[in-house]
Amino acid sequence: MSGTLSDAWQAIVAHPLFWVGxxxxxxxxxxALYQRTRLAVFHPVLVSTPVLVLAIWLAGEDYPHYRDAVQPLLVLLGPATVALAVPLYMNLRRIRSYLVPVLTCLLVGGTVATVLTILLAWALGAENMIMMTLAPKSVTSPIAMLVAEQIGGVAALAAVFVMFTGVLGAIFGPMLLRVCGVDHPAAWGMAMGLTAHAVGTSRALEQGEEAGAFAALAMSLMGTATALLLPLAVSIWMMW
Structure with a gap:
């Protein structure tokens, strides 16, 4: 009987749609937990990650198998990212009116976020590889992994740092913004998108369409600037 149950369980786990479900x-x-409690510590990404890790471990599977099984969900990441253009389009007039502050925020905030991360890692005695892996932590995983490899970091570890950055940004970002008295939707969205990428953008969308639009804009501009300028800056730094 136990053998039959074990075979049935293995058949269920082996089904292509099991891990998607x-x-x-x-x-x-x-x-559901987040909507019921409204506590940032119960953010869906923060809750679902350990739940899935536990499920994979209990099932006796490994991450490569899980990654291959959820490939249909990974394919949907592209359209989901493109869909962020909708709030951008709906708030295009507002974005144009704040063009100079947006570019200033990107230049100052993006530079400070990257340089401060490297300086803190250096002060704590981190190796060059760790510093280069941490540098692109505030952009989405695909960009961070590619940039990290280009500048001497580890792509897989960069994805982990990106995840922690997004989750911690979603947890502590709103609280810090309230403490600092930041309540303007545009400023709120720029701060969340610039530092906490997609997770911060999803959190900003909860504040309203305008905050979500500026968060999506900040995330896009930060990703583009990091991909283009960070490898160049690191190359110049290495030559010195």
């Missing part, structure tokens, strides 16, 4: 269920559980 498990991922959606874990996220839905985190979302």
């Amino acid at each position: 498990a991922t959606l269920a874990a996220y839905q559980f985190g979302l």
Whole structure:
């Protein structure tokens, strides 16, 4: 009897859609918990990640198998990212009116976020590889992984740092903005998108369409600037 149950369980786990369903269920559980409590510590990404890690471990599977099984969800990341253009388009007039502050925020905020990260890692005795892996932490995973490899970091570790940055930004960002008296939707969105990428953008969308639009803009501009300028800046630094 136990052998039959074991075979049945293995057949269920081996089904191509099992881990897709498990991922959606874990996220839905985190979302329901977050909506009920409204506590940032129960952000769906923060809740669903350990739930899935535990499920994968209990099932005796490894990450490569899980990654291959959820490939359909990974394919949807592209359209989901492109969909962020909708609030951008809806608030295009507002964005144009704040063009100079937006570019200033990108230049100052993006530079400070990157340089301060490297300086803190250096002060704590981190190796060059770790510093280069940490440098692109405030952009989305695909860009961060590519940039990290280009400047001497580790792509897989960069993805981990990106995840922690996004989750911590979603947890502590709103609190810090309230403490600093920042309540303007545009400024709120720029801060969240610039530092906490997609997770921060999703958090900003909860504040309203305008905050979400500026967060999506900041995330896009930060990703583009990091991909273009960070490798160049590191190359110049290395020559010195």
